[in-house]
Amino acid sequence: MNAWKADLRLLFRAPLSAGALLLLLIVTALSVAAGLAATARQEAIIERVEAAQRRDLASVTRDYGKPDGDAGNAAYYTFHLTTDPPSPLAFAALGQRDVQPYVLRVRLLGLQSQLYESETLNPELALPGAFDFAFVLIYLAPLVIIALMHDLVSGEREAGRLRLLVSLPASGRGVWVRRSVLRYLLVLGALLVPLVMGAAISRAPVAGTFAIALAAALYVAFWLGLALLVAARGRSSAANGATLIGCWIVLTLLAPALANAVLSRAIPVAKGIDLTLAQRERVHRAWDIPKEETFRPFFVKHPEWRDTPPVLGRFHWKWYYAMHEVGDDGVAAEVADYRQSLTAREVWTARLGWVLPAAAVQTILHRAADSDLLAHLAYQGSIERFHTRLRDFYYPYMFHERPFQQADFEQMPRYQPRPSSASLPISPMIGLLVLAALVSGAAVTGVRTLSSSAARE
């Protein structure tokens, strides 16, 4: 135990090590605070929008909630608010929540022309990416490890203590392991203490927090193993530092950027525009074709309305909304295609986690925090289901020609935020585990040969 204490004292006596650890602790705490502030802001925005929505709904109710009110008018002028509040773990990994809308209003009209609407966004602020725990873990933690580890062996050699150190009987053998484990625990502590405090504040689920902590532990282990491996090769401190910074650039800046460039070319997603254009054609063509042609596919899907009176005049609300629904259904294949290619980008990023630890951590954290592209697709899916509920609500009024009165406004379906789609992605976690184990194993072997060769020196 004495040797551990002595090494701890040594570590904190070096200004670089102590400073780097303290800095990591402060920056992590700041990032957790910034993440909590960001999620609190998003919740406040949702509340603000809900207030605005209540005002708007009240005015629509006043205008269209007449005793002889028409459901078609009510459906046309009533916007229904959907919201996607941040998950309790979103503070740790804000993900795409800065570019994806988390409030969206929909009407009974065609959903595909409403679903991709974007929110007010200042692109210049989104450009550099969020300052959250995920950022500190992925980018900054490796740099701190490099600062702590690059002179682990070479520092001793340069100070002339190396031979003495490895020839010590009991405590000397395990010196590198002891010092590495010490650094590992300190780095992990500086990361996890603020994280766990943040999780406690936002009442995050234990399993998700544990998954993030596990990913952090493996990621730190990977970098520590890599640093030890380089340190054990027995070159100078400066050369080790340069090599490790090179690894850091490649693994956290270059390779992911390159992979993104490849992915965005390999899986193009222009289909979003295609489906919007196609949906518009279908909806507007309906004005120029006989109404039966619109109703034919509609009645196949909704046999319950087949026996209602046919539309004879130029306009009837039930025809209008049927035409919008048929327009949506007509592009169902394109929609599936579009989502497929979006999901494919996500899946390939997760697969990348087998070779790129940064990509693995990115995937795990954001999946656990439910703030990635898949989370947004889940939100869109829930809007779609809500839209179906809206149709089921409004159609009986229109097809049975029932008046839509003030009281009916209160019966309108309300959107309930979707349940969290967070999951624990096993494959990148295993990938990370394998990478960390491989590198650490190689590092231990490297240290062993180093110790024996240093003893022979």
Place this chain on the structure above:
Amino acid sequence: MSFRSTKVLRVAAEEWRALVRNRVAMIASLTLTALIVTSAILGMEQRNATKAARARYQATSDEAFDAQPDRHPHRMVHYGQFVFRPLSALAFFDPGVDGFTGNTVFLEGHRQNSANFSEARQSSLLLRFGQLTPAFVLQTLAPLLIVFLAFGAVSREREQGTLRLLLAQGLRPSELAAGKLSAYVGVVAAIAAPALLVLAAAALAGQAPPVPSLLMVSGYLVYLSIWAVAALLVSLLVRRARDALIVLVAAWMGVVILAPRILPELAVARIPTPTRIETDVAIHHALKQIGDSHNPDDPYFSEFKAKTLAQYGVEKVEDLPVQWAGLVGMEGERLTSGLFDRYAREAFAREAEQNRLVRQFGVISPLIAVRQLSMSLAATDTESHQDFLEQVERHRYHFVQALNLLQVTKIPNRNAGADPRISAAHWKTLPSFTYREPNVLQLAGDRIRANLLILVCWLAALLAGCGLAARRLGEVAR
């Protein structure tokens, strides 16, 4: 050549020889060169593909518009037009915010739709690691390479004891500093050379505007020089090479990685923006305050009616020679568009305020200054996007009003029948959107000047610092 400058050149040549002998330095430099060239070629290919795709979409969408059958003009107001933002020529070098803004806007009557389908919304989170572009390489990676090449310029000589030797042999500290400086000016030139050649080639081939390209090159040269001179300064000041490296890498981290991410947090926390939904509700509310065209007793529209009747010298709307509903539609569009403009201006002003807050810190982070400069020159900054949105909105207004005017003049005011339509030939007479690329020197002249000035001030201050540090070096050696 004077004796003095020979000595400076000797020092520079020695430094170069040491660098060339350093295998790691050579590999890193060659990798960086390869990266710049590859990313430029990929960027150019990507830009051309994106440009072609958007042009193709624009053409098909315009053709679809012209091919619509006979209709009531108001149906066409809602059939609407799609507009695709063409990419600027220099977007291959610095795509700026292009990946984060939607590039597709749907235009229709009485609505201002957002720009949709941005790359960031459709990509996995890999995009957030940064896009591999020449701008990314020059802004983020090149400074780190320079730091690694230059951190030991003086401190290593000091560590190895050669510094004392050199000074004892009569080399003046200022000559030593000048020599090292010339060596690293050469390094900066070598690192920037591929980018410079790419831009020059693009400009000569007519693929990039010459003056912005030239300014872009100058901006990056100054930016990279800042890092070289900063590295030299730290190397002059710090006792051990290792400490110099730590100081410089820490500075790089703070300036290039941390500051750009923390500052936006500050900006959104300080200057909140209303959501689109709140704006929509507010516009809707404001419209109701002005008047309701469906309400016969509404004061605003009664006055509009009286004015219109007087203008045509008739008693009742049925006697108007033009279609009354169309006139009301035009007036309504005028009102809504006025409100859209007002709210859009407010939103732009708020965005500008947020960005100003971040850009002010260009004074402490040259990265922010050079990033801004580069995006402005490439016409891929927020202001260029706003310029596009303004052009789009102007077009939307004209196009919708042209259709409304067709309704006013071509649809009979009375007894038009149940389903009045006008000939499809009219659709071809409507203007399609043509994007006028902004002249960046006019649109962003102030910002370009300000950011260049910040960068030059940084360089000058660091050079002055080097001068002082060199003088101190002489005192220490004595």
